[in-house]
Amino acid sequence: MQNIKNKINQIKELLKSWEYAYYVLDDPIVEDSEYDFKLNELKQLELEYPELITADSPTQRVGGQISENFEKYNHKFPMLSLDNAFNDNDLYDFDKTIKKETINENYTYFVEPKIDGLSISLIYQNGIFIKGVTRGNGIQGEDVTFNIKTIRSLPLSINDKEDYFEVRGEVFLSKKEFQRINDERKKNNEELFANPRNAAAGTLRQLNSKIVASRKLDVFLYYYLNREKIKTHSDSLDYIKNIGFKVNPLGKLCKNINEVIKHISYIESVRQDLDYEIDGAVVKVNEFKYYDDIGYTSKFPKWATAYKYPAEVKITNLKEIFATVGRTGKITYNAILEPVSLAGTTVQAATLHNAEYIFTKKIRVGANVKVKKAGDIIPEIIEVVNDEIYSNLKTWEKIEQCPACGSDLEIFSDEVDQYCINFNCERKIIKSLEHFVSRGAMNIEGMSIKIIEKLYENKIINNVTDIYNLKSKKNEILSLEKTGEKSFSNLINAIEESKKNDASKLLFGLGIRYVGSKTSKLLLDKFKSIQTLMSADITEIESIHDVGPKVAKSIQDWKKIDSNIILIQKLSELGINMNSLKQIVKENKNIKDKSFVITGTLSKPRNNFVELIEINGGKVLNSISKITNFLLAGDDAGSKLDKAKDLQVNIINELEFLQMLEGNNEN
Template sequence: MKQIIEKINKLKENLNKWGHAYYVLDKPLVDDSEYDKSLNELIKLESQYPQLITLDSPTQKVGGVVMDKFEKYKHKQPMLSLANAFNEEDLENFNDQILKEIENKKYNFFVEPKIDGLSISLIYKNGNLFKGVTRGDGIYGEDVTSNVKTIKSIPLSISDKSEYVEIRGEVFLSKNEFEKLNKQRLLNDEEIFANPRNAAAGTLRQLDSSIASSRKLDAFLYYFMDREKFHTHSDSLKYLETMNFKVNSLGKICNNIKEVYEHIQTILLQREKLEYEIDGVVVKINDFDLYEKVGYTAKSPKWAIAFKFPAETKQTKLKNIFSTVGRTGRITYNASLEPVQIAGTTVQAATLHNADFIIQRDIRIGGEVKVKKAGDIIPEVISPIQDENYFSLKKWKEEKKCPQCHSILERVEGEVDQYCINSQCPRKIVRGLEHFVSRDAMNIEGLSIKIIEKLYDNKFVSTVSDIYKLNKFRQQLIELDKMGEKSVKNLLESIEISKANSLEKLFFGLGIRHVGKKTAKTLALSFKNIDKISTITFEELEQINDVGPIVAKSVCDWFTIKQNRELIKELNELKINMQYLGNEGTKNNDKITLKSFVITGTLSKPRNYFKDLLEEYGAKVIDTVSKKTDFLLAGNEAGSKLEKAQKLGINILSEEQFLEMIGE
C-alpha cells in the first residue's frame, strides 16, 4: 500500500504542476499524451483505492484557474471538461456506460472536431452580446467581453431576442495568423508563442483590446445551452448557423460506435490540411433529453467524451541536456534540440523528466532522438536513434551538484528524483517566494518571478517574512529598474491586504511538501489556527480525511525544523493572520462538514446544485461509493451505487431527508 500511496502522490504532484503551467502560465511543460497517460493512471488507481482520493487530486478538478487581472464571472452552469478516449475500445466502453443508464432506448451520436483553442461562453441579453467569459476554473471565468467583441466571427447581436441566451464554443488562432504573429514577434525581439492555442489564450487575456483586434482571433460555436428549445444537438447547431455563428462543417450524426470511429478516421485524415489546429474529436449523445438521465461525474458529463489523437513523432538532434531546480529542490532535466516542426509549431526544447529517464533510455548528447508531441505542448524525448554515430557518443551521466548553488544532490528513498537540500539555494528561495505570493497562496499582486529575482538579487528579500518588511525600502524600490512609484504603491498595498488572508492561504503558501491547496484548506478547517496544526501528532493528522500518512509525516517534519518554527513566529509578529476565517458562503453543520457524500439518481435539480450546496458546508463530494463514504444522497432510479451503499451500510438520504438535515 505504501508504494501505491507514493505513486498516487507523485502523479498528483506532476499533474498539478503541468496543469498550472498549461492553464495559468500558458507555458506548457509536457505534451497532451504524457498528461493524459498520467491522468488515466491516476484515475485507475483511485478507482481501485477510492479511500485514497483527496480533494486536491486533479481527478476532482473541473478545469483550469481564473487569472487575477480580469473580473470574475460565475457561470450559470459549470463549464465541465471531458473524459478522454484513445482507441475504439475506449469508445465502446463509453457506449457501454451509457447503455447502463438508458437501456432499451434508441440514441445516436454527434461527432465534431475538438478545436485546440480556449473555451468561451457567450451570453446575449435581448439579442445583444452581454458577456464573453472564459472557462476559468469551470465555476468562475474571466470576463473578456471587450476582447471577444473584436472577433469578427462572433456577432454583437443575434436574431434570438430572448432575455438570456448562452452559447459556448472555442476561440482559436488559425495556423496562418499564428505564423504571421510569431514572425512579427521575432522582428520585435519578443518571445514567440509555443503554439496557436497559447497564442489565442494570451491574446484573449490582453488588457488592451486593440492588441486582441490586431491578432485576428476566430471562433467556432458548438453548444446552445437552452436544451428546452431543441431536442437534439444537431438541430441546435443549425439554429446557431441561422444566427450567423460559425459552426464547424465536419460535424456529423453517427448512428453507432462503428460509424463514430469511421468518422474520427475521416477527420484525422484531414487534420493536416485544416486551417486550424485540432487535437481530437468530441463525441456526444445527440439527444438533449437524455443528458440528465445519463448524468455527470464530479469532473465531466457522462454523455460526451473527447477522442484524443495519437502523438506526432519526429526525429531531430539532441544538442545538449541541462537541468533546473524547483522550489522544493527537485531537479528536472531538459533537452535542447535542433529546431524541428511538429504539429505545426517549431520545437527547440523538450522535457527529459529525471536522471533515471535519461539513463534507462541511454539518451546521449549529440545523437539523433525521437520526439513526440500531441499537437499542443512542449514535447518529450522518447528514445535515441541508435545509428552508426550513436555508439561513438559518450554515455550521459547524471549531475551530482545543484546547477544553481553547486550543493551535492540527494535522492529521497523510493523516489527517482534528485533534490538540492541546501535551504539557502538561491533558485529554491526565489521559486519558494514565487509560490508564496501566488494566487492560490497569499495572492500578492505585482510580485512576478522577474520582480522577485530583482528583489532577491538586491538583497531586499530572502525569506517570505522579508516581503512584509518591504515598506522600509519604499524609495529604493521606486528607484529599482522599471518598478516606479505607482507600481511600488500598488505592491505595498497588496502586501498589506494579504495579511488578512485566511489560514489556508498562508498554510499553502509555506510550500510544505505534499500539502496542496485543498489539503491546506482541510487542515485549516479542521484545526482553525496554526498553533494547533503545529502541535498535532502524526496519528491525529493521519486520521483526517484527505490527509493520510505521507502528508501527515511531511507536515510533522516541517514543524520540527527550528527555522520553520521561527518563521511562523516572525510572521505572527508581523501581524499575518494565523486563524481560519472561512470563506464566503461557507456554512457549518456538524452532520455535514468534513463528511464525504456520493450523489446518485434523479433529483429535483441538477446534481451540480446539490454538489455546490454540500461544498458550502465543507463536505466532500466524490463519485465512487466506498467504506469511507459517509452519506449517499439518492434520487429516483439510483441504481448500482445505491445497492453498493446498502451492502456497505452507508447512510442513505433521500432529497427530503437531506434538505431537512440542512434546515431547508
Template sequence: MKEIIEKVNILKEKLNKWGHAYYVLDNPVVDDAEYDKALNELINFEKKYPELLTQDSPTQKVGGVVMDKFEKYKHKLPMLSLSNAFNKDDLINFDDQILKEIENKKYNFFVEPKIDGLSISLIYKNGILFKGVTRGDGFYGEDVTSNVKTIKSIPLSISDKNDYVEIRGEVFLSKKEFEKINKQRQNNDEELFANPRNAAAGTLRQLDSSIAASRNLDAFLYYFMDREKFHTHSDSLNYLEEMNFKINNLGKICNSIEEVYSHIEYIQSQRENLEYEIDGVVIKINDFDLYEKVGYTAKSPKWAIAFKFPAEVKETTLKNIFASVGRTGRITYNASLEPVQIAGTTVQAATLHNADFIIQRDIRIGGKVKIKKAGDIIPEVIAPIQNEEYIKLKKWTEDIICPECNSNLERVDGEVDQYCINSQCPRKIVRGLEHFVSRDAMNIEGLSIKIIEKLFESKFINNVADIFKLKKFQKELIQLDKMGEKSVNNLLESIEKSKQNSLEKLFFGLGIRHVGKKTAKTLAINFKSIDEISKLGFDQLDQINDIGPIVAKSVCDWFEIEQNLNLIKDLKELNVNMIYLGNEGTKNNDKITMKSFVITGTLSKPRNYFKDLLEEFGAKVIDTVSKKTDFLLAGKEAGSKLEKAEKLGIKILSEDDFLEMIGE
C-alpha cells in the same frame, strides 16, 4: 442630425458586411485601406455624437476597456467536459452504450473537429451580445465580455431577438497569429507561449481589452443551447451560420460508426493543412430529442465523446542535457534539441523527467532521439535511436551538485528524484515565490516569474514575507525595467488585497511538500487557524480523511523548522490573515458544516455540482464510505456504497432530502 444618423447606420452596415466576409467567410470584398477608412470615419462620428454609439457598433471590437478583475458568472447549464476515445474499439463501445439506452431507435452522428482552444459561452439578450463567459470549472466561469467583443468573427448583434440566447464554442488563435505573437514576445525578451491554446487562454484573460484586440483571436461556434427550437444539431448549426457565426466546414453527418471513423481519418489527414490547431474530433448524436434519454455521467454527457488523436512523434538530435530546480528542490532533467516541427510548433527543448528515466533508456548526448508532445502540449523525449553512431557516444551520468547553488544533491529513500536541500538555493526561492503568488494560492496579479526574478536579483524580495513589504520600495520599483507607475500601483493593490485571503490559500501557497490545494482546504476547514494546525501531532493529522501518513509527516516536519515559524510570525505582523474564512457565500448550517459526505449514484445534476454546494457549507466530500462518514447522498443506481452505508448505519439522503437540508 437625421443625415448624420443615416450616414452612421450606412457605415455600420457596410463594416459589418465587410467584416463578416473577411473574418468569417475568408473572402474579403474590400481592401484593408478602405475598411480602415470607413472604421475611422465611424469612430469620429461616435466621438462627436456619443449618443449614436451603440453596443453592437463595429467600433466596439477595437478594445480599450481596462478591468480591475474578471467577475465570476454562474452558467445556466453546466459546461461539461467530454469523455475520451482513443481507437475504433472505444467508438464501438460508445455506440453500444447508446444502444442500451434507446433500443432499436434509428439515429445518426454529427462529427466535427475538436478545436484546440478555450471553451466560451456567448449570451445574447434581445439580439445584443450580453455576456462572454469562460468554461471555468464547468459551473462558474469568468466574465470576459470586454475581450470577447474584440473577436472579429463573433457578431455583436444577431437576428434572433429572444430575451435569452446562449451559444457555445471555442476561442482559438490561428497558427499564423501564434507565430506572430511569439515573435513579438521574443523581441521583447518575454517568455514565449507554449502553444496556441495557452496563448488564446492568456489573451482572453487580459484585463486590458486592447491587448486582446491586438492579438486577433478567432472563434468557431458549435452549440446552440435552445434544443426546443431545433430537433438536430446539424439544423442548429445551419441557423448559427445564418446569424453570421463562424461554423467549421469539416463537420459532417455520419450514419454509422464506420462512417464516423472514416471521417475521423479524413479530418486527421487534413490536420497539418489547417490554419488552426485541432487535437481530435468530437462525435455527438445529431438528434437533440435523444439527449435526455441517453443521459449523463457525473462528469460528461453519454451522447457525445471526444476522439483524441495520437501524439505526433518526430526524430531529432539531442544537443545537451541540463538540470533545473523546482520550488521543492526537486531536480528535473531537460533536453536541448535541434529545432523540429511537431504538432504545429517548433520544439527546441523537451522534458527528460529524472535521472532514472535517462539512465534506464540509455539516452546519450549527441544521439538521435524520438520526441512527442504529451497530450499535444509538453514535448517529451521518449527513446533514443540506437544505431552505429549512437554506440560510440559516451554514456550519460547524473549530476551530483545543484546547477544553481552547487550544493550536493540528495535522494530520498524509496524515491527516484534527486533534491537540492539547500534552503537558500536561489532557484528554489524564486520558484517558491512563483508558487506563493499563483492563482490557486495567494492570487497576486502582476508578479510573473520574470518580475519575481527581477525583484529577487535586485534584493527586494528573498522570501514570501518580503512581498508584503514592497510598498516601502514603491519609488524604486517604478524605476525597475518595464515596471512603470501603473503596473506597480496595480501590483501593490493586489498584494494588499491578498492579505484578506482565507487560510487555505495561504497554507497552499507556503509550498509544504505533499500539501496540495485540497489538503490545504481540508486542514483549514477542520482547524480554522494556522496556530491550531501548527499544534497538531502526527497521529492527529494521520486520522483526518484525505491526509494520511506522508502528508502528516510533511506538515509536522515543516512546523519543526525554526525558519518556517519565524516566517509565520513575520506574516502575522504584516497583517496577513491566518484564519479560515469559508467560501464566499457560505451559510451557517449545523447539520452540514464539518460533516463528511459521500456522493453516489445518478443525480439530476453532475456530482461536482453537489460537491461544490457541500463545500460551500464547509462540509467534507470524501470518496469512500467508512465509520467516519456522516451522510451518504444517494441517487439512482447507488450500488455498493449504498449497501455499505446501510450496514454501517450511516444516514442516507435522497436528493430531495439533501435540498431540503440546505433550504433549497
C-alpha cells in the same frame, strides 16, 4: 438627418459584407486600405451624430471597455459536455445505443472537428447581438459580451429577427496568431502561453477588451438552439451559415457509423495542415426528432459523442541535458530539443525528471528521441530511437554538484532524487520566495519570478520577511527598470492583503518538506495556530488522519532549526495571521461527514470545490477506496472514474454537486 442615417446604414452594410468575405469566407474583396478608409468615414459620422451609433456598428468592435469583473449569467438551456470515444469499438458501441433507442427508424450522423478552444453561447434579440456567455459550470457562465464583440468573424447583426436567438460555438486562436502573441510576450519578458487553448481562454477573460481586440480571436459556430423550424443538425448549420455565422467547412453528413469512422480518419489526416488546433471530432445524430427519445444524462447528451485523437508523436534530436534546482533543493533534469512542431506549438524542451528516469530510458545527449505532449500540454520523451547515431553516443552521467552553488548533492535513503542541502544556495532561496508568494500559498499578485529575481539581485529581498518590508524600499524599487508608481502600489496592496490569509496558506508557503496545501489545512484544523503546531510533539502530529509519521518527522526536523522558529516570530511581529480562519459556515446534510474524491476538469480550480466541501462539513480524499462516498468527476476523469465504477462509488458531476449544496442545511 434621414440622409445621414441612410448614409451610415449604407456604410455599415458595406463594411459588414467586406468583413464577412475577409473573416468568414477567407476571400477578401477589397484592400485593407479601402476598408480602413470606409471605417474612418463611419467613425467621423458617428462622432458628429453620436445618437446614430448602434450596437451592431463595426466601430463597436475595437475594444477599450474596462471591466472590474465578469457578471454571472444563468444559461437558459444547460451547456452540457460530451461523452468520449477513443477507438472504433467505442464508436460502434455508441451506434448500438442509438440503434436501440431509434428502432426501425432511419437516422444519420453529422461529423465535425472538435475545436480546441473555449465554449461560448451567443444570444441575439431582434437580430442584434446582445450577450456572449462562457460555458462556466454548464448551468452558469460569465458574461464576456464586450470581449466577444471584438471577434471580427462574428456578426453583430443577423437577418433572423426572433425575440430570442441562441447559437453556440468555440472561440479559438489560430496557430499563426498564437505564435505572434507568444513572440511578443517573449520580447517583453512575459510568461508564454502553453498552447492556443490556454491563450484563447486567458484572452477571453481579459478585463480590458482592447487587449482582447489586439489578439484576434476567432469563432466557429456549431449548435443552433432555436430548432422549431429546422429538422436536422446539418440544416441548422446551413441556416446559420447563410445568415452570417462562421461554420467549420470540414463538417460532413454521414449515412452510417462506417462513414463516420472514415470521415474521422480523414479529419485526422489533415489535422496538421489546419491553422487551428483540434483534439478530436464530434459525432451527432443528425435528426433532432430523435434527441428526446435517445435522451440525456445529467452530464451529457446521449445522442452525441466526442472522439479523441491519440497524442501526436514526433521524432527530434536531444541536443543537451541540463539540471535545475528547486526550492527544496531537489534537482530536476531537463532536455533541450531540436525545435519540432507538436500539437500546434513549437517544442524545444522537455522534462527528464531525475537521473533514474534518464538511466531507465537509456537517454543520451545527441540521440534521436520520440516526443509527445502529455495531455497535449507537457512535452514528454517517450523513448530513444535505437539507430546508427545512438550506438556511437556516450552513456550519460549525472552531475554530483549543485548547478547553482556548486555544493555536493545528496540522495536520501528512501528516494531517487538528488538534493542540494546548502541553506545559502541562491537558486533555492529564489525558488523558495517564488513558492511563498504563489497562488496556493500567500497569493501575492504581481510578484512574479522575474520581479523576485530582480529584487534579490539588487539585494532588496533575501528572505520572506523582507517581502513585508518592501514598503520602506519604495525609492530603490522605483529606480529599477520597468517599475512604476502604479505597479509598486498594487504590489504593496497585495502584500498587505496577504497578511489576512488563513494560516494554512502561510504554513504551505514555508515550504516544509512533505507539507503540501492539503496537509497544511489538516494540521491547522487540528492545532488552530502555527505556534501551537510548533509546540506539538511528534506523536500528536502523526496521529492526525492522512498526516502520518513521515510528515511529522519533517516538521519536527524543521522546527529544530533555530532560524526557522525565529522566522515564525518575525512574521508574527510583521502582522501576518498565524491562526486558522476556518470554521464550518454551514453543515449541509448532503455533504456533512461524507468523503469526496475530485477528478477531471471542472469549471473552476480544484481548490474551489475542496473549500465548498470542507465548509459544508465534508472531507476530500486523494484516492478512491470503498470508504469513499462520492467521486466528483469533471471532463477527462481518467482512471479514478474507472475505479469508482468498479467499487460502486457514487459518481456525481458538477451540476449534481451544486444541487447537493442547494439541499437542506443544518445550522
